[in-house]
Amino acid sequence: MTFLAQASGSIVDQWVSSFWIALLIKAVAVLGFFLVAPLAVGYMEHKVLAHMQSRFGPMEAGNFHGWAQLVADGVKFVQKEDVIPEAADPTVFSLAPAVALIPYIVLFVTIPFSKTVFAENLDIGVFFLLAMSSVSVIGVLMAGWSSANKFSLIGALRAAAQLIAYELPLVLATAAVVMQAGTMRLVGITEAQGHYWFVATQPIGFLIFMIAALAELTRPPFDMPVADSEIIFGAYTEYTGLKFAFFLLSEYGGIVALSAIASVLYLGGYRALPGLPIPEPLMMLGKITVLSFIVIWLRATYPRLREDQLQRFSWLVLIPLTLVQIMVVAILKVAMR
Amino acid sequence: MTAQEYAFTVLAVIGAIAAIAVVTARNVVHAALYLVVTLASVGGVYLVLSAEFVAWVQILIYVGAIVILFLFGLMLTKAPIGRDALDNEHQWVPMMVSGGVFAGLVFLIDRAFHLDSRARFAAFPAPTARVGDSLFRGFVLPFEAVSFLLLAALIGAVVLARKDEAK
Numbered sequence: 001m002t003f004l005a006q007a008s009g010s011i012v013d014q015w016v017s018s019f020w021i022a023l024l025i026k027a028v029a030v031l032g033f034f035l036v037a038p039l040a041v042g043y044m045e046h047k048v049l050a051h052m053q054s055r056f057g058p059m060e061a062g063n064f065h066g067w068a069q070l071v072a073d074g075v076k077f078v079q080k081e082d083v084i085p086e087a088a089d090p091t092v093f094s095l096a097p098a099v100a101l102i103p104y105i106v107l108f109v110t111i112p113f114s115k116t117v118f119a120e121n122l123d124i125g126v127f128f129l130l131a132m133s134s135v136s137v138i139g140v141l142m143a144g145w146s147s148a149n150k151f152s153l154i155g156a157l158r159a160a161a162q163l164i165a166y167e168l169p170l171v172l173a174t175a176a177v178v179m180q181a182g183t184m185r186l187v188g189i190t191e192a193q194g195h196y197w198f199v200a201t202q203p204i205g206f207l208i209f210m211i212a213a214l215a216e217l218t219r220p221p222f223d224m225p226v227a228d229s230e231i232i233f234g235a236y237t238e239y240t241g242l243k244f245a246f247f248l249l250s251e252y253g254g255i256v257a258l259s260a261i262a263s264v265l266y267l268g269g270y271r272a273l274p275g276l277p278i279p280e281p282l283m284m285l286g287k288i289t290v291l292s293f294i295v296i297w298l299r300a301t302y303p304r305l306r307e308d309q310l311q312r313f314s315w316l317v318l319i320p321l322t323l324v325q326i327m328v329v330a331i332l333k334v335a336m337r
Numbered sequence: 338m339t340a341q342e343y344a345f346t347v348l349a350v351i352g353a354i355a356a357i358a359v360v361t362a363r364n365v366v367h368a369a370l371y372l373v374v375t376l377a378s379v380g381g382v383y384l385v386l387s388a389e390f391v392a393w394v395q396i397l398i399y400v401g402a403i404v405i406l407f408l409f410g411l412m413l414t415k416a417p418i419g420r421d422a423l424d425n426e427h428q429w430v431p432m433m434v435s436g437g438v439f440a441g442l443v444f445l446i447d448r449a450f451h452l453d454s455r456a457r458f459a460a461f462p463a464p465t466a467r468v469g470d471s472l473f474r475g476f477v478l479p480f481e482a483v484s485f486l487l488l489a490a491l492i493g494a495v496v497l498a499r500k501d502e503a504k
Contacts, residue, residue: 123464124389127394131394132396134401134405135400138404144412157409157412160408171397
C-alpha cells in the first residue's frame with residue numbers, strides 16, 4: 001500500500017526486500033519491545049519507590065536484588081482464577097483489558113530509536129500517537145460500566161472526565177512543537193532538533209506536556225480514577241488474574257510510551273549530546289528511562305489532587321497557557337522566516 | 338481483486354454489521370460500543386484510500402473523544418449497570434427515514450459522479466502538508482466560517498448550560 005511504501009527507510013526495509021517478511025519482523029520487534037520495556041519500568045517503580053521510602057523492595061526473586069519479581073508476579077497472575085461478577089456484562093467485561101492494552105502496543109510502531117531503527121515513519125507520526133493514546137480510555141470505560149459495581153463506574157467516569165480535560169493541553173502542546181519542527185514525522189521532528197532541543201525554546205510546553213501526560217495515564221498526583229481510599233481501585237476493582245495484569249501492563253506501557261513521545265518532541269529523541277559517543281538507540285532508551293524515573297518520583301512525592309482541583313487546573317491553567325504558547329510560536333515562526 | 342479491494346471489503350462488511358448493531362442493540366452502552374467499531378472501520382477505509390490525515394483525525398476525534406463523551410454522558414445519566422436491557426419499540430419510523438435517506442444519497446452520488454462499476458480503486462495519497470496547504474490557501478474562507486460558527490455554538494452552549502446563582 002502506498003502510504004506504507006512512502007514511509008520506508010527503516011533498517012528492516014533495507015535488509016529484507018519482501019514486504020510481508022519485513023512486516024512480520026517489525027511486528028515481532030514491536031511486540032518484543034512492548035513486553036520487555038513496561039516490565040523494566042515496573043521493576044524500576046518497585047525499587048525506586050522502595051528506596052525513596054527507606055525500604056529495599058523486592059530482594060528474593062532471581063537472587064540479584066529481586067530482578068525477576070515481575071516475572072514471578074506474571075506467573076502468579078496466570079494461575080489466578082478468572083472471576084467474572086455475576087451481574088457483570090461478560091463480553092464487554094472480557095474485551096475491556098484488550099481495548100485498553102492494544103492501542104499502547106500499536107503506538108510503538110512509530111517510535112524512532114535512530115535515523116533508521118523504527119518500524120514505520122508515518123507521515124502523520126505525532127498525530128497517530130495521540131490518537132492511539134486516547135483510544136485506550138474506552139477500555140477503562142468499558143471495564144467500569146460492565147463490572148456492575150458503583151465504585152467501578154465512578155472510577156470510569158472520573159477517568160473519562162480526566163481524559164477529556166487533559167487531552168486538549170496534550171494535543172495543543174504537541175501542535176506547538178509540530179509548528180516549530182515543520183513536520184509531523186517523528187524522525188523529522190528529531191532531526192529538526194539538530195542545534196538545540198525543543199525543551200530550550202518551549203520549556204513551558206514541555207512542562208504542560210508532562211503534566212497532561214501524567215493525567216492521561218492517571219498516574220499520581222492525578223490518580224483520582226483509581227483513588228484507593230475512596231473507590232477501592234476504580235474501574236479495575238472487579239478484575240483478577242490475567243485481565244488485571246493487562247490493565248497494569250497498559251499503565252506501564254503508557255509510561256514508556258509517553259516518555260518516548262516526550263523525549264522525541266522535546267529532548268531531541270535519539271540525538272546524543274555533542275561530544276558524547278553513545279549509540280543512538282541507547283540514547284533514546286536512556287531518555288525514556290530518565291523520564292519514566294521522574295514519573296515514578298512524582299508518585300512518591302505528591303499527594304493526590306481532588307477531583308475539582310484537577311478539572312479546574314486543566315481548564316483554567318493548562319489550556320489557556322498552551323493557547324498562548326501556540327500563538328507565540330506561530331508569531332515567532334512567521335517573524336523569523 | 339487487489340489487496341486494497343480486499344481490505345475495503347473486509348472493513349465495509351465489519352462497519353456495516355456494526356452499524357446495524359448500533360440501531361438494533363437493546364442496550365445503549367452496547368450501541369455506543371458498536372459505534373466505536375463503525376467509526377474505526379470508516380477510519381480504516383480512509384487509510385485504504387491513503388488519506389492518512391483524515392483517517393487518524395477520525396480515530397482521534399470520533400473514537401477518542403466523541404464516543405468517550407457519549408459513553409460519559411450515558412453512564413452519568415441513565416445507562417443501566419450490567420446486563421439490563423433497554424427496550425426500544427419505535428424502530429419502524431427511523432428505519433423508513435434512514436432507508437429513504439440512504440437510497441436518496443446513493444441515487445444522488447451515482448448521478449453526480451457517474452459511478453462506473455468497472456472503475457478501479459484509485460488511491461491518491463494526500464500528504465499532510467498538501468492537506469494543510471489546500472486548507473489554509475484554497476479554503477481559508479470556508480474554514481474560518483466553519484470555525485466561527487463552531488465558536489458561536491460553543492458560546493451558546495455555555496450560556497445555555499450555565500446556571501447563575503440567583504442571589
